[in-house]
Amino acid sequence: MKVLLFGPLRDAAGWRERTISSPPLSLAALKASLARDDAALREALDRPGVQAAVNKAIVRGDVSLAPDAEVAFLPPMSGG
Amino acid sequence: MTVRLQSDPFAPGDLLAAFCQGRRDVGAVVSFTGLVRADDDTVQALELEAYPGFTDQEIGRIADAAALRYGLIDVLIVHRVGRLLPGDPIVFVATAAAHRRAAFEAADQLMDYLKSRAPFWKKSVEVSGARWIEPRSEDYQDAQRWDDAPAQEA
Numbered sequence: 001m002k003v004l005l006f007g008p009l010r011d012a013a014g015w016r017e018r019t020i021s022s023p024p025l026s027l028a029a030l031k032a033s034l035a036r037d038d039a040a041l042r043e044a045l046d047r048p049g050v051q052a053a054v055n056k057a058i059v060r061g062d063v064s065l066a067p068d069a070e071v072a073f074l075p076p077m078s079g080g
Numbered sequence: 081m082t083v084r085l086q087s088d089p090f091a092p093g094d095l096l097a098a099f100c101q102g103r104r105d106v107g108a109v110v111s112f113t114g115l116v117r118a119d120d121d122t123v124q125a126l127e128l129e130a131y132p133g134f135t136d137q138e139i140g141r142i143a144d145a146a147a148l149r150y151g152l153i154d155v156l157i158v159h160r161v162g163r164l165l166p167g168d169p170i171v172f173v174a175t176a177a178a179h180r181r182a183a184f185e186a187a188d189q190l191m192d193y194l195k196s197r198a199p200f201w202k203k204s205v206e207v208s209g210a211r212w213i214e215p216r217s218e219d220y221q222d223a224q225r226w227d228d229a230p231a232q233e234a
Contacts, residue, residue: 007201008212056134078202079195
């Protein structure tokens with residue numbers, strides 16, 4: 001599973017892309033595991049307006065994740 | 081219909097000339113070029129981040145909807161990503177239609193979308209440090225103008 005962070009989330013975590021070898025089964029579980037390891041990232045993920053995309057499509061609420069999913073966390077978009 | 085994100089600079093005149101080339105059914109081409117603006121001397125650079133494969137797909141969806149709504153014959157959107165300096169062209173939009181009204185309105189709407197809702201993350205590098213930029217409320221209001229408006233006659 002590939003995890004991508006954008007904008008302020010990337011700054012908070014200090015990384016942009018990570019491959020997870022034992023991937024969680026749901027978006028909520030993935031978020032929990034990312035948050036557990038990193039307090040700054042946890043706080044940034046909890047800010048209002050942060051969305052998630054699975055395989056480049058926005059999802060709402062919790063969804064199950066395939067082991068080869070690409071999951072991106074997207075802070076509020078600024079426009080160009 | 082073309083949407084391109086690129087870190088290399090572009091020449092707006094060259095893009096426009098190529099876009100106009102060899103058209104027989106087009107009566108109107110409208111183009112817009114946005115430059116990086118430094119409101120004062122504190123802004124040193126902009127860093128624009130996109131999600132390749134997602135950002136271009138989302139912009140393409142909006143461009144397709146605008147093409148349908150205004151009956152456009154073609155659309156070109158080029159957007160820079162990465163580090164940009166004040167004065168650099170950052171966005172280019174061209175719309176081609178049979179008549180001018182559709183081309184004007186579509187370009188206006190596409191720019192309002194690009195400035196407020198397109199999936200970019202923008203960092204302003206200033207003398208005092210770097211900060212992430214949120215869209216201005218005017219940009220949201222500009223974008224909302226189009227949400228319920230009926231399509232115009234071409």
